[in-house]
Amino acid sequence: MFIQHVSARLPAISVNLLEQPERFNLTSFKAQIYKKFIGIEYVPVAVPGEMETLLEQTVSAAVPIDSRERIKLVVHAHTCPLVGNYGALSMQRVLRRQRLHNALFVGMCANRCASVFDAMRLIRQRLQEQPDALALLVTGESAVTQELRLVENTAVMGDAAGAMLFGTRGPGNELLACCSHTYGQYARGVWLEGAPRASYETNYPAMMLQIIQADARTGGDDAGSGALGYSHNVNRKSWIELARTIDSATFPSDAGKHPISRGTAVGSDMMLNLSHLTSTGALEKGDVYLMIAVGLGGSFGAALFRYWKMMLLCLSGGLRRLSGVILIMLRYGWQEKPYSYEQLWQASALIAGNTDA
Template sequence: MARTTLERVESYLPERSVRIEELSEHLGLRRAELGVFRKFYGLETLRFDPGLDLFDLLRPAARRVLDALPDGGRVAWLVYAHTTQAVTPADVEPAQVLRRELGLDGAEAFGLSHQACVSSLGALDVIGELLRAEGDENAYALMITGERAFSPIVQHIPNTAIMADAAAACLVTLDGRGDTVLSFVTRTLGEYADWLDLTPEQSNDFGQQYGPRIAEVIRLAVAEAGLAFDDIELIIPHNVNMLAWRQAVKALEVPLEKVFLDNVPRYSHTFASDVFVNYTTLRDEGRLVEGAHYVMVSVGLGATFGAMVITHHEGETPA
């Protein structure tokens, strides 16, 4: 079976950076709550630009990955993966706007959101199936992810995260020169679907399950890839908070250094874009190793846990 490959990965972060204390009035957070986010969850700054249009956020990374489209290649699919189900007014279809603005009139375009922050990894899995069904060696797909923290109810997840602005994009094909997708595993705990109305007992139960469930999907994805955990160079995670990842690391029984957490205090949680923001940070710092295996991991409210194992190849290079 032809393997899904990531031919180019790019991310985009707005220039405006704010300290979490600057959002206290906007989010209605007391000093004690901010102290918890800084001291225990490890958040310090994040990118947040209320004046930035959604499509201005999404276009830069998408345009950069399209620069890698080879002569003769065609974008058959454009998939916009997002966490919040409604990111635009009801009369605006963001995937169609992106197709038009990027000049991809020949592509089929649609949005995907029902795995929340795992939607971007899920979109890559869907894209692989679509390309295999397409059966055209010149066919590519463009996956775009990113959304704005457009209101306090979206930006503040109580006792969990403060959301930030970012976007990312991947150019995807089959059996290309880029990073090879070896496996993708998800687990959904539907009993936590109504996240905002969980009882205190349900919230506590979910907190107890969080680390073990992340560890479970990571180990399942590694096994499905035909690897042992010792074969994994690094875990590339979502940036929800440091406390959650300490719980996951404890469940995995690995050193904290096995998970790339440098961007948690710098950028906070950026919806479904985290793993790609972290990937491009590692790549641009020269920290991705040719032929090494990595696990991209995210968790979506609702609650879906997802892990994807990739093998890095230097054929994927920055623009």
């Protein structure tokens, strides 16, 4: 299975967390803490009605006009059952306007941010049954309540939309492996308290590393001949903890300087970052890259791809603010020994658009 096209959109407005902390029910002092320790400075926020427009633009860009009749499945992977203001957002309307009349439409959100990988497996199964068909994976939702917008002491959720078109043949990025695992003891997510919460925070890097290693093993020999990377989908603190799990060597004095500055756009981060890597030429033919996501409730997922050639379509502005969240790339190949911090740091800086990387 191949990613044939990718498209991503950010809202027109990105709110500066330090300048407008009240929009997120934060004090100025708390906003400074979020920036210093978590790394968030800007949060893309869609105005009412904009999210459906963004979704339609990404779908339109990802699907060539002459391929629309071949699309048999559209999966909207989102993090919450509520994807926008009631009645104001409808993927069915988007699909009708885009004339995707032959497509079965389903939505899924059971594993929150990691639902993207559930969608990939469903798409792979459908395309195995209909190898001449195409399938579309769509992400995009708006954090319409304070509870959705702010994960206390962890992240500030932004808005975005993305789409990936899959087929059984290239040109495109070949899916080598797709794995996920749910740790049910953490199903309460943000409502974890006491010992379970402490256990989750302690074990988070190790659980992330396990799903990465499982994905690399499933990818077989192909996983060892290209570029493989590691990152996270939450914040700078999580990145550093994961890096320390992978690399036990002494960290440089600037270990806290991570280039993430945009609030996570949940499932759409993967499309945003893949689009950025493709448009900047960071990926070379034969490189292997990894998509990673963690959903609230102990759901971990990863997908391994080999980069060949792909159409990049319709990426909105703000590339310099794109974080290294969820999708990452290194040029050092799979290795049994730990990756060095310098390797991890270079990959994250590259994805964030840091020209010094």
